[in-house]
Amino acid sequence: MQKCPAPAVRAFRIELPDGRGYWSVVDDEYAKVAVAGRFLFDLRFARDRAESTTRTYAGELARFLAWCTSTGRSLEQGASDLSRFVLALRATPIERAGAGQGRPPGPGRVNHVLSVVREMYKHAVGAGTVDPSVLAALYEVGDDRFLPVELRPEGSGLRYRARPRHRLRSSRSAQPESASQAEWEGLLEAATSWRDRFPLVLLWFCGLRIGEALGLRKEDLHFMDHASALGCSLPGPHLHVVRREDNPNHASAKSRHNRSVPVGTILLAYYDRYAEERLACASANRSDFVFVNLFHAPLGAPMSASAVRQGLRTLSRRAGLARAVHPHMLRHSAGSKMAEAGVAIDVVQELLGHRSITSTQIYVHPSRARMRQAVEAVEALSVKRREQRRKEQG
Ligand SMILES: [Zn+2]
Structure with a gap:
């Protein structure tokens, strides 16, 4: 069993000698929280994601790991009790300055935290530092053929089809907050x-x-x-x-x-x-x-x-x-x-x-007017082509 990190877990920027940086998670003794640290390092340098992405991810993981620590849960227990973390998350107002400050996080935000937590576990299972059984707590796997890639024998060529168990239903269809x-x-x-x-x-x-x-x-x-x-x-x-x-x-x-x-x-x-x-x-x-x-x-x-x-x-x-x-x-x-x-x-x-x-799709809501325009455009095109054909034949 892997033990959870010491208290006061938080996100922390680390700079490499060549000046490139990424965000990791540290506890109050500044020891890297190993599992999250390795995940964030690979995200930045093996998967070439932006430093700002690792910063967001590190912040989300720090919340989860701090909860594991304060409730005395190991990483494996944290995964199997993820729904309790969701309850705690929804009862904790956002501290960080900005939109939503002082209010509990909405469904979209909670889902984002959960997806980052799942990514970290998948990475840890892939690296062999966490027992693969945690994935069963995180994902609903209807059929052996649809196991997450980390559980499948290499080269089996099957598609990844696991459904996350913990997801909040978003009431507003993930409409982003924009300025008027x-x-x-x-x-x-x-x-x-x-x-x-x-x-x-x-x-x-x-x-x-x-x-x-x-x-x-x-x-x-x-x-x-x-x-x-x-x-x-x-x-x-x-x-x-x-x-x-x-x-x-x-x-x-x-x-x-x-x-x-x-x-x-x-x-x-x-x-x-x-x-x-x-x-x-x-x-x-x-x-x-x-x-x-x-x-x-x-x-x-x-x-x-x-x-x-x-x-x-x-x-x-x-x-x-x-x-x-x-x-x-x-x-x-x-x-x-x-x-x-x-x-x-x-x-x-x-x-x-x-x-x-899919990130762009949140802006596009087909209105009745635009749907009508589309059908009319198809009609107009068809009429034009028919006239062209008549001219060619006539
Ligand atoms: Zn130019």
């Missing part, structure tokens, strides 16, 4: 600098992740009609979201693929004002980063995500909003607006940089 037009306009009016307005406009129209925005370098902005002089053949103003490992502000593009995002005239106008404001700060001019400190030390240093979140909270308060707007809510707004504007789902997926199209 009124909230966004309120924030823009409350902002006192172009440095604060530009990210509001960038996230709102282009839907970048905050880490992607903060990782932008000046060289990634091709804000001209033709960027051929810069060795880029893409037409029209656009920016490049490039994944880099050496960002000092830990900003990282979550997607493993680089992508380019077209930008419109409103965004360009805001950028011009910001660029002008930035010129007045000598230390800022020496930095390659787009988003830098202009108003407090260290001047010219890349902005951190926590500074942006804090800034948005302050702006929300100043604007008299009923809730604090979080950077991710602006990204969700961009996705919803694209879907509302009838943009095809594969285009939305590419613009937002979603690895899987």
Whole structure:
């Protein structure tokens, strides 16, 4: 039996000698909680997931492992009593600042914690550090043919078909929390600098992740009609979201693929004002980063995500909003607006940089009007083709 870690389990950032980082879970003696640590390390470096993903995962695992510890459960007992953990989770308000702070986590959040916990167990079983029997507590396996991959003999070629036992039904069909037009306009009016307005406009129209925005370098902005002089053949103003490992502000593009995002005239106008404001700060001019400190030390240093979140909270308060707007809510707004504007789902997926199209699907709700348009479009096409055929025959 593997013993659970010592008390005060929490997420902790670890930096490798080459500067790359990942998040792990530590107890109060800073000893790595072995099972979670190995899982998070492999997630980051064997499966090439973003540092920000390991940070989220480490936070979720710390909650679970802290619960195991405080209730005196081993890892195996934790798995078999997972429904008790769900009860504890639903009774514990969210401490972390941001949307939902002070309220118990909703079904979507609970399901996310559970999926991370299951991933950790699967990894541990694969590594041989936890008994495979825990998977039976986590998954409903109707038939031997549908055993999780960790329980199957190698090369059996069967498909993974286990159903998680613990899942909360989500009442709202996982509709993401997005900022409204009124909230966004309120924030823009409350902002006192172009440095604060530009990210509001960038996230709102282009839907970048905050880490992607903060990782932008000046060289990634091709804000001209033709960027051929810069060795880029893409037409029209656009920016490049490039994944880099050496960002000092830990900003990282979550997607493993680089992508380019077209930008419109409103965004360009805001950028011009910001660029002008930035010129007045000598230390800022020496930095390659787009988003830098202009108003407090260290001047010219890349902005951190926590500074942006804090800034948005302050702006929300100043604007008299009923809730604090979080950077991710602006990204969700961009996705919803694209879907509302009838943009095809594969285009939305590419613009937002979603690895899987299921992440994009949350924005798309087929309305009666759009369904009617679709049928009418098919009719119109059919009529057009019939006329073409008549012309050819006649
Ligand atoms: Zn380009």
